[in-house]
Amino acid sequence: MTRTIVCLLFEGFQILDAAGPLSAFEAANTLKPNTYKLRVCAVQPGLVASSSGVAMLTEKFPAARSIDTLLVVGGGGVKHAAVCKRTRTFVQKTYNLGLRVASVCSGAYVLATAGLLDGKRATTHWSRSRDFAARFPKVKLESDRIYINDNNLWTSAGISAGIDLALALITADVGEKMARQVAQELVVYYRRPGGQSQFSPLLDEAAGGRFEGLLDYVRSHLTSNLSVDSLAERVGMSPRHFSRVFAQESGMGPAQAVQRIRAETARVMLEGRTTSLKDTAHRCGFGTTEHLRRTIQRYGSLKR
C-alpha cells in the first residue's frame, strides 16, 4: 500500500522543512519501493521560492481524498500562508476527512489558525513558542518537545526536527526497523519519541557499549524469542553471566530492557493509529493485547 505524502509550501518557506522529511521518505522508498508517493503543492502552483531564494516546483492543491498525509512546512512566509483562505479550507478539509495532518516548525501556525490544534497537544519552533502561546491559547503547547502526536495531528519543532517527525511517521506506518534504517541512511541520529529519552538513561548509555549490537538485533526482531537464555546464547555467554554483565552496564535486567523496547515501539505504532491493537501486539512480540496493555502501562507511558 502506497501512502501519498503531500507537502504544502508557500512563498518564503524554509527549504529544509520540506527537504528533510522528503529525503527521509525517499530513503524509505529506496529501502522498500512504493512505500510513499511524494508531492509538493502550493496555492499558486509553479515555482515557489523558499526563504533561501531557491525554489521548488509545485503543483496545485490535490484532491483531499488522494492524500494520506498532509505536511505543512514552516518559514518566514507562514504569516501570509496562515491567513490564506484557500490554504485554510484545504487544510481543514483534509483533516476533516480523517487524514493525517502534520507540520514542521512554524507550519503549526497554519494548523492553529485553521483551528485544528484547539485542545490538542502541539509543538513548534522554540523561538516562536511565546508568540504562539499568546495567539493560540486553546492549544496545549509543549515547547520542549521535538515532535508531538495527538491523534491525527503531528507537529514538530524547528527545522531539522522535521526529519524526526518523518521518522516517527515511518515508524507508525512501517515499523521501527525501517525508521532506524532511514536514520542510518541519512546519517542522522534516531531521536526517540517526544525528543526526550523514553528509554532509561542507563539504557541509552549502553549505546556504543558491548551490547549495542544486541540491542539493535532486539529492536529489529521484536517477534523473535528474546528470552534471557536465547540472548545469552546470541552473545556467547552463559545466561547467568550475561544477565549480570548486562545489568551492570545498563542498570536493568535484559528482559526488562527488551520489554521497554517492545513497549516503546508499540506505543509509537498505536499513536500513529495506523495499526490495530491486535496487529500491534503481534508485530511487537506480545502474545495478547492484554499483555501489551499491561506492559505499556508499566514502561511505555513513562514520560521523561
Next chain:
DNA sequence: CGTGTTTACCGCCATG
C-alpha cells in the same frame, strides 16, 4: 480478576 505455570533475577559458591 483470580490462579496455576513459567521466567527473571540475584545471592551464594565453585572453578580456573
Next chain:
DNA sequence: ATCATGGCGGTAAACA
C-alpha cells in the same frame, strides 16, 4: 589474592 565466569536454588514477578 583478585577477577571473570557459570551453575544452582529460592523468591518474586510476569505471563497465560
